[in-house]
Structures are given as structure tokens and as C-alpha cells.
Amino acid sequence: MILNNNSTSPIGLDISDLSLKLVQLDKRRDKIKIQALGKFNLAKGIIVNGEIKNKVELIKAIKKIISNPVYGKISSEEVVACLPESKTFIKLIEVQKSPNALADIIGQEIEKHVPMSLNEIYYDWQVSEELADKYFVLIGAAPKNIVNQYTEMLDEAKLSPVALEIEPISICRCLLKEETLNLKPTMIGNKAKTNANLNYGIIDIGANHTCMIFYSGNTVLFTVSMPISGEEITAKISQTLNLTEEQAEKAKIICGLDENKANGVIKDILADTLKDLTEKIKEAMSFYENYFHQRGPLNKILLCGGGANIPNLEKIISKEFSLEVKLADALANLSEAKNKFDEIFTEKHTLNLGSTKLNSDGKQKNLSIKQNYTTTFTTAFGLALRGIFIDEL
Numbered sequence: 001m002i003l004n005n006n007s008t009s010p011i012g013l014d015i016s017d018l019s020l021k022l023v024q025l026d027k028r029r030d031k032i033k034i035q036a037l038g039k040f041n042l043a044k045g046i047i048v049n050g051e052i053k054n055k056v057e058l059i060k061a062i063k064k065i066i067s068n069p070v071y072g073k074i075s076s077e078e079v080v081a082c083l084p085e086s087k088t089f090i091k092l093i094e095v096q097k098s099p100n101a102l103a104d105i106i107g108q109e110i111e112k113h114v115p116m117s118l119n120e121i122y123y124d125w126q127v128s129e130e131l132a133d134k135y136f137v138l139i140g141a142a143p144k145n146i147v148n149q150y151t152e153m154l155d156e157a158k159l160s161p162v163a164l165e166i167e168p169i170s171i172c173r174c175l176l177k178e179e180t181l182n183l184k185p186t187m188i189g190n191k192a193k194t195n196a197n198l199n200y201g202i203i204d205i206g207a208n209h210t211c212m213i214f215y216s217g218n219t220v221l222f223t224v225s226m227p228i229s230g231e232e233i234t235a236k237i238s239q240t241l242n243l244t245e246e247q248a249e250k251a252k253i254i255c256g257l258d259e260n261k262a263n264g265v266i267k268d269i270l271a272d273t274l275k276d277l278t279e280k281i282k283e284a285m286s287f288y289e290n291y292f293h294q295r296g297p298l299n300k301i302l303l304c305g306g307g308a309n310i311p312n313l314e315k316i317i318s319k320e321f322s323l324e325v326k327l328a329d330a331l332a333n334l335s336e337a338k339n340k341f342d343e344i345f346t347e348k349h350t351l352n353l354g355s356t357k358l359n360s361d362g363k364q365k366n367l368s369i370k371q372n373y374t375t376t377f378t379t380a381f382g383l384a385l386r387g388i389f390i391d392e393l
Contacts, residue, residue, distance in 0.1 A: 007035045010078040010162045012170075012384030013062070014377070015150070017047045018207045018231075021380040022065050024074055027388050031335040036072035037344060037377070038065040049208075050084025052149045059157045071344055079159045080383040081150060083142050085167040086209050089114050090140040091222045097133055106137060114141045122147050128219045138219050140166045163386065168213040168220050170382030171204055173389070175302055176215065177332035198299045201285070202328070203317075204378070205307025207231050212284050216295045224284040227276045230307045240269050241358065250351040251358060254369045256311030261367060262358040267312075278320050285321070302328040304375040311369075330378045333385055345374045 007026035014021040022038035040061050046054045066074050091113055095105055106125050111118060123141040130136075147164060154161045199216040203226065210226040230252075238248035255266035257274065285298065301323055303314060308327055318325035331341075350368040351358075358367075 006073070006075040008076055008078075009035075009384065010080045010387040011036075011066070011074060011076055011159075012380045012382065012386070013079050013081045014170075014380040014383060015047070015058075015081055016042075016084070016206060016208070017049065018042050018044070020061055020065050021377050022069060022074075023377060023380040023384040024072070024076060025334070025381075025384045025388055032333060032385075032388055034072065034334065034336060034341070036069045036074050037341070038069035038071075038074075039377075040065040050087045050146065052153055055149075055153050055156070058153060062157045062159070071341070077158065077160050078162050078387075079154060080163045080165060080386050081154060081161060082167045082170055082379055082383055083146060083150065083164050084209075085204075085211055085223070086225070087146045088140065088142045088166045090138070090166050090168055090220055092128060092136055092138050092219055095135045095137050097135065102127075102135065106139065109137075110139055110141065113139065116141070116143060120144060129217070136219075140169075142166070165383060165386065167204075167379055168202075168211070168223050170379045170386070171202060171213060171304065172200075172215050172220060172382070173333075173385050174330055174378050174382030175202065175304065175328045175332060176200065177329075197296075199295055199297065201281075201288075201298050201301040201323075203281075203301060203303050203305075203308070205230065205303065205305040205310075207306060210305070210307065212281065214284070214288050214292070214298075216292065221288070221292055221295075224280065224287075226280050228273055228307070233270060233273060233307070233310075236273065237266060237269055241265070247351065250349050252310065253349050253371060254311075254351050254367045255358075257313055257316055258311040261311070262353075265358055274316065278317070281317070281321070298323060301325045304328040304330065304378040306373065306376045308375050309371050309373065328375055328378065330374045330381050334381075341374070342372065345377075346370055346372050 007024060009025050012023040019042055020040040024036040026033050026035040042061060046057050052058055093109060093113060095109055098105060107118060110123055114121060120143060121141045122144055123139060125137050125139045128136045128138050150164055151161055202213040202215060204211055205228060207230040210228045212224045212226055214221040233252055234245060234248045237243060237251050238245055251266055255261035257267045257270060259267050301317060314325045314327060348368060348370045350366055352366045
């Protein structure tokens, strides 16, 4: 592998069921710049629900994205990768003080919270806050078989895994500019020092999985899976309107929840999905208010991931919960000019209505939209930032 003599920071590699995303950053003085970006769509079946099913093809794809990024050149063989969110567990717990060693107490407590036995998992923990009578401890766990799959695969790809990280940590590191995250080099690796008091809900809407992350007081509190995914939405549109998968995907991207596009046909189709999503958000917020009420109400909801761009989703969630809801800024911690990477991150989508059911008035011939997909790189940026922030310690 031929490497440029440039940044020595590890590559951030986001591995999901349907795509790979890669970022390498370079820090000069107090400026953090993008050195390389890459994206590669994976064929279905290579990774299924976070489990690697075809290691040979995955390694080929990783080598291709490293040797041929869409921007810049890779100059490191070290990598920070994420473990699949659906296979991991992360939560802030209370631990009462006792004469016993804290590490021993944590081992006992983890079995109460993680639905796997200790001999089936790798786990990590760190004290988030210490009070007179108890600790608040952030715990994280992942199945050994999944962790071993990923480490073995990266080794065979001739990469040096610096860390495998639980995805919500990477997402928070990327998006929360006011939270100066200083990270210790562990699987969890998240320790913050800041006086910020904002409480966040972050909804990451991916192609095959969505989760909501609750973040407060410089730490992730817990995460909740959500009943929505980009693939399911596309499939529902396709089946209802008898469209091809490509047409349905474009209809989702262009029309979304906008009642003024295609006479609101797509919004009507997604009504039940939206209802399920808002109900799940309500349940998650109720849990937060019951168990973390001392931290105060949520101040803001951020949307990230590919599905975050669904038209009008921000407005609808904001109205439903009377909260500020924003499309997250995945470049918040970087020093790049605002529009420098627009050409790379922006895609134009056009849907020829033709004789489809979307063309009910017979007037519009096609619909089009330009969308910026920076938020799809949120996890990759967060992984790449881990190395930058650790170097500052």
C-alpha cells in the first residue's frame, strides 16, 4: 500500500450494512482539516444486521475505498472503526460506594443491565461523576464474537485497529462542538471536561437502523432503537405506488413529508411510520424525564444520518415536541470553509413522474431536489476526531 507522507492521524472507518464511509483528518496548530474522504456502497448480504457474512468482499471494498477515496489521499494504516450500534450497549448507571473495589462492583452491576453474560462480552466503563455516596458510571459492552469478527477482518485488510468504538460516542464527539471531548484510549473512550449544561436528543436515521441518543452533563446517558429506517420507508413507497426501488428512493428524498410535493402522496404513505416514530420518541423522553429528571428537560434535538434529510421531518418533530430540532452539522469541530466540500456532499435527484400515481394532476412532468449529505459522514468524522483529541491529552 503506497502512503503519502502527511497526516499520521488514524482513519475513521464507519462500517454499516450497506456502505463504508472513511475520513482522515489532519491537525496543524489549532486547525483541523479534512485530508481524505471516501464512500463505498456495499452489496446486500456482505454485512447483515451488523454481522460480517462475506469477509472477502468486505476486505476488497475497504482496500478499494482506502486506495481510491473521493477526496485526498490516505496516509495511515491505523484505523478507528465503529461497532454496529444494534449489537452494542451503552448506558449511564448509578453505583453505590462500598468497601469493595469499584472494578468488582462494576462487573456485578453490568450483569443487571446488559442482556448477556460477562463471559460473552467485552465491556468497558469509566466514572462520569463522583458524589459523596455514589458514582455515576458510563458502561459499554459488545458481544465478543462481533468484536472478534471486526478485529480479525481489519487485521486481514492489513490495517492496525487503534480502537473499536461504540457508535453513539463517535456521533456525540462529531456533533457537539460546545462539548470539548477529551478521550481516553479505550473502547468507550469518552471523557469530557466542559461547563456546558445543554441536554440533547440525537436521532441518527440510517439505511437499516435508527437510534436516539440522550446526552447530558458531558456523557451519553442511554440510547433507544427507533422503528424507522431508510430501507423500510423506500420499500413502503415502492409497494404502495408500484414504483421501482430507485423511483421510490427518489420520491422519498424529493417529496418526503412535504404536503406540497406530489399532492402530499408520500406524506400520506409515511403517516403511520411517522406516528410510530413520534410515539417512540415520546416513550424515550418519558424514560429520560423519569430517570434523569435532575438534569432538566431536553434543550435540543439533532438529526443525523441519511434519513435526516427527509423533507419537513425537522419541522414536524419540532412542532410535535415544542423543541428546537435541527439538522446536525457534521463539520462542527472542523476548520474547513463552509462550502468547500459542497460538490462532494451534494447530490441532485430528479424523478420523472411519467404515468406514476404521483402525477395525479397530470401537470408536473418531474420533480427534482439538491440535498447535502454531510450528516451521513457523522460517525466517520467522529471516529477520525478520536485520534485528534487523544493527541491533545
